Every structure is written in structure tokens, then in C-alpha cells.
Amino acid sequence: MPETLRNARDWPVLRSAKQPARRIDVQEVLEGAREVVLLHQNEEYRLRLTSNGKLILTK
Secondary structure (H helix, E strand, O other): OOHHHHOHHHOOOOOOOOOOOOOOOHHHHHOOOOEEEEEEOOEEEEEEEOOOOOEEEEO
């Protein structure tokens, strides 16, 4: 996983609603896998790529 994705706590906080959201290609996050675990406030979330190419995020 790219270093920038590992250190999400170091990401800048969006301060303005006018600022565009960051765009990240899902393939960069998955790196060839079908599923990754995302950590948010010490909770695990799973981002899964289905056989139909859809994304599912579950806690």
C-alpha cells in the first residue's frame, strides 16, 4: 500500500466545503486484492470488490 495511504492520520483536514475532495483510484488502495481493511477511529471497515465490479463497505 502506498505510504500516503498508510498514514491517513497525517492527511490534511478539509477546511472548506469549496475545496474538491481527494480522488484516489480504488485499484491503488486494493493493489490487486479483492478486499482491504480500513481503520477509522480504532474501528475496522472492510472495502470489498464484488465479482460484478461493485464496491461494498461494511463494518
